[in-house]
Amino acid sequence: MTSDNTGRLTFPSHVRLTGEGLILREWTDDDLPAMAGLFDDPHIAYWTPLASPFDAAAARAYLARARQERADGLRLRLAITTDGNLPQGEILLIRTSTDDPAVSLGYTVGAAHRGRRLAARALKVMTDYAHHTIGLPRVTLGIGAENGASVAVAHAANFHLTDEPLIPVINKGRPLVLQTWAHDRT
Known part of the structure; x- marks a missing residue:
């Protein structure tokens, strides 16, 4: 991240990360059909x-929102x-x-594409980017305790469950409680 003329942190103009046998890259218009295939999943x-x-309309709206x-x-x-x-999937870095x-x-x-450790590998690459390129001492995940697959990814990427308060959220009208997992720069 860099600072703009107001001192706020901004993303570089282009991000492409490699590691763990992966290439993490920006989404393009050419990816719209693949997005629908990836994200239309129960x-x-x-x-x-x-x-x-x-669907295709949701993919276009998602890409426009992602760019904004x-x-x-x-x-x-x-x-x-x-x-x-x-x-084959997506990794996000989220700021409030x-x-x-x-x-x-x-x-x-x-x-x-599941079962090939793609999420854990991508999480390791993005975590390294957050720690060593952006310079953040800690990155977190919010995971529903019942989401066993995501908990397994967090463990595989060396995140640890914190004692921070549970985070209640509403997802599509359904209440969820998220636990905070963290990775601290070493």
Whole structure:
């Protein structure tokens, strides 16, 4: 991240991260059909605020919102790929405001690509970026305790459960309680 002329932190003009056998890259218009294939999934619909069904129109709206939130310095959404081309999921860096350097991360992997540790590997790469490029001492995850797959990803990426208060949220009208997991820079 860099500072703009007001001193607020902003994202670099282009982000492409590599490591763990992955290439994390910006979404493009060419990815719209792949987005619909990845995100139109009952598991993703249950645990995330993504639209369901996630069709071509939802993909266009999502990409437009992603670009606006990136320009606003609030979210960085990168496609998870193994070859730099075919998106297999997404990793997100999330800020609540441009004045607060604290970030949380999020991730999702399409059903056809699960079971290959893509989320844990992408999480390690993005965590390294947050610690060593941005310079953040801590990054967090908010995970529903019942989301066993996401808890397993957090463990695999060396995150630890914190004793921070539970976070109540409403996702598509359904109440969830999130636990905070953290990774501290060593």
